Amino acid sequence: MEHDLAVRLDGVGRRYGVGGTWVLRGVDLGIRTGSLVRIEGANGTGKSTLLRLLAGIDAPSEGRVSGRRRTAFVPERFPAALPFTAIGYLTHMGRVHGLARGAARQRATEWLERFGAAGYARTPLSELSKGSSQKVAVAQALLADPDLLILDEAWTGLDAPARAELDRAVADRTAAGGSVVFVDHDPTRLLGVADETYAVVGAALNLRAEQATSTEVRGPTVLIETQGPQGAGLPGPVAAAAVETFSGTPDGTTRLTVPQPHSDRVLRELLTARPPWHVVTVTVTVTNADDPAKVSGGEKL
Numbered sequence: 487m488e489h490d491l492a493v494r495l496d497g498v499g500r501r502y503g504v505g506g507t508w509v510l511r512g513v514d515l516g517i518r519t520g521s522l523v524r525i526e527g528a529n530g531t532g533k534s535t536l537l538r539l540l541a542g543i544d545a546p547s548e549g550r551v552s553g554r555r556r557t558a559f560v561p562e563r564f565p566a567a568l569p570f571t572a573i574g575y576l577t578h579m580g581r582v583h584g585l586a587r588g589a590a591r592q593r594a595t596e597w598l599e600r601f602g603a604a605g606y607a608r609t610p611l612s613e614l615s616k617g618s619s620q621k622v623a624v625a626q627a628l629l630a631d632p633d634l635l636i637l638d639e640a641w642t643g644l645d646a647p648a649r650a651e652l653d654r655a656v657a658d659r660t661a662a663g664g665s666v667v668f669v670d671h672d673p674t675r676l677l678g679v680a681d682e683t684y685a686v687v688g689a690a691l692n693l694r695a696e697q698a699t700s701t702e703v704r705g706p707t708v709l710i711e712t713q714g715p716q717g718a719g720l721p722g723p724v725a726a727a728a729v730e731t732f733s734g735t736p737d738g739t740t741r742l743t744v745p746q747p748h749s750d751r752v753l754r755e756l757l758t759a760r761p762p763w764h765v766v767t768v769t770v771t772v773t774n775a776d777d778p779a780k781v782s783g784g785e786k787l
């Protein structure tokens with residue numbers, strides 16, 4: 487249904503210059519609210535072109551883009567030469583996204599802190615390192631809680647804590663009903679968490695037939711028993727990766743079933759959460775290939 491979409495493309499084509507080669511053609515795409523969508527493709531196939539069309543900063547040469555909700559975009563290249571300090575730029579962007587001045591400055595400060603960049607708040611953008619500048623680029627997109635968040639290789643250049651923070655922000659956004667579309671050349675980025683994956687091939691957009699989330703549930707899973715700080719919700723990426731969650735035990739233990747390929751990451755997220763979760767047991771279960779519902783073996787680690 488139309489109102490379940492954050493943006494919609496119908497018969498969209500884009501080429502640069504009159505008579506130029508079609509970079510994209512005949513693209514039909516609806517981004518569902520609350521969904522996480524990965525766009526794949528080799529260099530130069532048109533992924534950034536597609537993201538710019540979704541974000542509304544570029545217009546299609548043919549076809550129609552409609553129903554776009556409140557959108558924020560992290561471009562592949564951030565214009566770092568703008569005449570602002572980091573905090574000045576983020577406050578300005580908060581205003582552009584519709585926040586009042588005080589709220590914009592407060593959100594800007596919070597996001598700089600979350601990305602470990604509070605120390606650069608008063609540094610001119612032109613003097614920031616590449617990674618610090620990327621933190622500002624990411625923060626500007628997150629600070630007004632957009633309905634549609636579009637990330638073009640947004641993790642590139644970030645240090646490990648900032649990459650994990652961006653993972654968390656993506657999970658938080660989708661958990662809050664927002665949609666996130668991302669391109670990243672690292673195939674393990676948000677592995678198994680995307681609801682849909684599309685590949686740009688020969689100017690067309692193809693839905694990948696085998697979705698990671700549906701196939702991996704049939705493979706081995708890991709049962710994690712964990713106890714969190716009083717009243718704490720599961721860290722976003724953990725909740726997103728779990729295929730089953732049970733938290734009704736009398737001793738406050740949460741039981742998570744996660745596809746084995748994601749278990750290391752889930753454990754890392756639990757142990758590095760602030761404050762951290764206590765991991766009680768980790769058990770690998772081997773499912774029956776004919777009937778994934780039946781467990782045919784298990785091994786406690």
Ligand SMILES: Nc1ncnc2c1ncn2[C@@H]1O[C@H](COP(=O)(O)OP(=O)(O)OP(=O)(O)O)[C@@H](O)[C@H]1O
Nearest residue numbers: 502509527528529530531532533534535536562686
């Ligand atoms: N502003 C532009 N003017 C002319 N050609 C462009 C422009 N932007 C992109 N192109 C061309 O469109 C094609 C697709 O580029 P695009 O940046 O969308 O690819 P991509 O899949 O994001 O690539 P990469 O993985 O290298 O980032 C390329 O051939 C590129 O040269």
